[in-house]
Amino acid sequence: MLIPGVIPKEEPLLRVGIILPEDKKKSVSLKISNQKTCLFYCDDKETSLPVDGKLKIMYSANALEISGIENSREIQNIKLVQQNQNDFILVEKVVAGRGFHWLKEIPVKLPHTIEIELKDNFLMLLNELPLETYLACVATSEMGAECPDSFIEAQTIVARSWMLANVEQKHVHLGFDVCNDDCCQRYQGVNNLTDKSREGALKTSGLVLMYQNKICDARYSKSCGGVMEKFENLWENKPLPYMQNIPDAEIPFNVDLSREEEMEEWVKESPRTFCSPHYIPEEDLKKYLGDVDESGHYFRWTIEVSQKELITNLNEKLGLNATSVISLIPLKRGGSGRLLELEIKYKNNKNESLSVIIEKDYEVRRVLHKNFLFSSAIVIEEIKNEHSMVPDAFIFKGAGWGHGAGLCQIGALGMALNGFGVKEIVTHYYPGSKLVKIY
Numbered sequence: 001m002l003i004p005g006v007i008p009k010e011e012p013l014l015r016v017g018i019i020l021p022e023d024k025k026k027s028v029s030l031k032i033s034n035q036k037t038c039l040f041y042c043d044d045k046e047t048s049l050p051v052d053g054k055l056k057i058m059y060s061a062n063a064l065e066i067s068g069i070e071n072s073r074e075i076q077n078i079k080l081v082q083q084n085q086n087d088f089i090l091v092e093k094v095v096a097g098r099g100f101h102w103l104k105e106i107p108v109k110l111p112h113t114i115e116i117e118l119k120d121n122f123l124m125l126l127n128e129l130p131l132e133t134y135l136a137c138v139a140t141s142e143m144g145a146e147c148p149d150s151f152i153e154a155q156t157i158v159a160r161s162w163m164l165a166n167v168e169q170k171h172v173h174l175g176f177d178v179c180n181d182d183c184c185q186r187y188q189g190v191n192n193l194t195d196k197s198r199e200g201a202l203k204t205s206g207l208v209l210m211y212q213n214k215i216c217d218a219r220y221s222k223s224c225g226g227v228m229e230k231f232e233n234l235w236e237n238k239p240l241p242y243m244q245n246i247p248d249a250e251i252p253f254n255v256d257l258s259r260e261e262e263m264e265e266w267v268k269e270s271p272r273t274f275c276s277p278h279y280i281p282e283e284d285l286k287k288y289l290g291d292v293d294e295s296g297h298y299f300r301w302t303i304e305v306s307q308k309e310l311i312t313n314l315n316e317k318l319g320l321n322a323t324s325v326i327s328l329i330p331l332k333r334g335g336s337g338r339l340l341e342l343e344i345k346y347k348n349n350k351n352e353s354l355s356v357i358i359e360k361d362y363e364v365r366r367v368l369h370k371n372f373l374f375s376s377a378i379v380i381e382e383i384k385n386e387h388s389m390v391p392d393a394f395i396f397k398g399a400g401w402g403h404g405a406g407l408c409q410i411g412a413l414g415m416a417l418n419g420f421g422v423k424e425i426v427t428h429y430y431p432g433s434k435l436v437k438i439y
């Protein structure tokens with residue numbers, strides 16, 4: 001595992017959570033691609049693999065059991081070590097889009113080492129592999145294989161920096177560095193691994209972004225919507241000089257989207273930013289984006305949420321007893337237009353008028369939509385007819401997709417397609433940072 005605050009001098013091994021206790025799995029099926037070069041251990045004891053290379057592992061009475069293998073009861077820990085780097089183990093049914101509306105289960109091919117153990121009454125499956133192999137896989141899982149080289153290389157440098165800055169450590173209590181999903185970085189093993197992404201990792205091997213002797217906490221999202229968001233507006237109140245409100249554009253412009261009137265104009269416009277259709281037509285995005293995304297609009301979009309749907313969301317997610325929503329009032333925005341405070345005025349089942357204030361971009365996105373709102377950079381309009389006391393529905397007109405801080409993936413793609421190089425891309429999104437080779 002990575003050690004917080006320590007800059008590695010050689011390529012580290014990374015532990016990735018593939019099946020987590022929260023997936024609530026009691027069994028898992030594996031298929032080994034090359035049994036001759038795969039070592040198999042049950043509780044550290046070397047064991048021979050079944051002739052067909054197929055393993056079905058089940059949770060049974062606080063232990064693991066392997067179907068078809070004699071004396072395989074009471075196992076606590078299974079380890080498979082593939083000695084050939086092109087081999088893989090196929091794991092059926094791995095969750096992709098955990099907690100999101102696009103959640104599905106996909107087969108995943110994992111290289112190097114696999115460990116299976118018990119955790120909180122369920123199975124947990126981990127993949128341990130060298131960081132550069134992981135990064136090559138992440139680049140293709142996050143984006144399609146047709147991406148231009150400078151984009152893949154920029155994405156790899158950013159992913160490596162974020163990984164090694166290792167600030168979030170969301171899963172350290174479970175004994176791994178990152179999970180396989182959007183919560184950390186999307187990793188689908190070697191499923192879509194291409195020569196191009198292997199090259200991208202190889203060419204940039206050991207290269208990270210640094211700011212004052214520290215590796216940058218290089219967060220990224222799908223689309224900033226035209227202006228990047230500041231770090232401290234989204235996460236803890238600790239400004240990072242390389243994550244500011246900056247137009248995602250070739251020709252800088254002045255806009256203050258924390259001001260309501262400017263934001264209202266902004267979502268209706270199509271400014272010339274790298275993530276806009278001026279640099280990359282939205283219908284072309286499909287061939288560059290990874291396969292778990294919903295296709296659609298990322299730069300500017302509109303959705304309608306009915307009064308009834310909104311009441312359900314608020315009651316479910318905030319535990320309110322709302323019977324009607326009277327109004328949604330933006331109180332505070334970041335420089336990218338993302339909502340940092342939103343007031344919700346509503347009536348409860350005793351017909352009392354109440355109000356609740358939602359803080360932070362993430363919370364706003366969580367509560368306003370049954371799945372998750374694409375972005376909190378929205379202006380809100382009401383649909384109301386002359387007879388109704390409260391709005392029949394709310395219209396959200398939005399900009400961007402995701403938190404909008406750091407590298408804007410669609411913007412970086414727009415830059416790469418228009419001839420910008422790796423260094424220009426990364427220093428545009430993390431100004432003041434330097435590219436440094438650490439191993």
Ligand SMILES: [Zn+2]
Nearest residue numbers: 170179183184
């Ligand atoms: Zn995670």
Ligand SMILES: [Zn+2]
Nearest residue numbers: 224275408411
């Ligand atoms: Zn952008």
